[in-house]
Amino acid sequence: MNRKIPELVCPAGNLPALKMAIDHGADTVYLGLKDATNARNFAGLNFDRKSAAEGIMYAQQRGRKVLMTINTYAQAGEVKKWQQTVDTAAELGVNAVILADLGLLAYARKTHPQLALHMSVQGSATNYEAINLAQELFGIRRVVLPRVLTLPQVEQVIKHTSVEIEVFGFGSLCVMVEGRCLLSSYVTGESPNTFGVCSPARYVRWEQYPTGMDARLNNILIDRYGADEPVGYPTLCKGRFQVNKETYYALEEPTSLNVLEVLPQLLAMGVAAIKVEGRQRSPAYTAQVTKVLRQALDLAVRCPAEFEVNPLWQQALAKVSEGQQVTLGAYNRPWK
Ligand code: SF4
Known part of the structure; x- marks a missing residue:
């Protein structure tokens, strides 16, 4: 049985949130620039070159990793802008870039062969054939699985690929098939x-x-x-x-994904990383969720057989959940 310790990957909507994530136990943070190349392009959020460099230094000096999210699709006539963002990520020395656009994956692979590539959840790779093809074509190291698979389906994917599998562990949910919402x-x-x-x-x-x-x-x-x-x-x-x-x-009730209950199962099947959603949320949110997930992950790794969800963790997470309620989402579909 695989007992790898998954990376805890936390959101950094800005520099204070990045520092909160690192200080509260994130192994890795993900961030984006202040433009349409990142799917959390909200006013007042994100990084410019200077703050990104500062954040990367802050994390890497403490032995943690930084991923740059370039997870929107390059628009006609503006492809250069997306390519330049990949160049910027490489120059800044991020540990990996998270991409969805196939053309951009090809560009990154060709132009920066040393840069590690992760396929974004927005890339909608929900089966191992798609993931293995992306590995063959672009050498992707990791894929972030869309939040549409049951636990047995996640396990099935892991068994049939050598690409690292990152799954969502906490945060707001979308009803869409990820990457395809218009x-x-x-x-x-x-x-x-x-x-x-x-x-x-x-x-x-x-x-x-x-x-x-x-x-x-x-x-x-x-x-x-x-x-x-x-x-x-x-x-x-x-x-x-x-x-x-x-x-x-009529479409979806606001609610947050929360995988605390199934952490030991996710660990046993060998997920490489657990991701927290929420770059649009406050640094306080990042701190709170990172702290709880860190404690839970450490316990689940140390004593998987005795692992129990601490009610205090659930209380803390409920306070920052969308709609103040949580779900296991697609991981748990008993009718399947
Ligand atoms: S599913 Fe909802 S929250 Fe997600 S992208 Fe579509 S409209 Fe936005």
């Missing part, structure tokens, strides 16, 4: 794969009323919150809509 482009003309954001901030509008708050995206009502309700960021898939005179989360 939902926000129907309302704003922009989507995660093109402009790097789902629900671009400039289209978001909040309207406060005595009775609560409306959240709109490009003037379309996405949700109406009561005065005491916690308010979420308006994404189309997580809005409450009226269908047959009933108003409810």
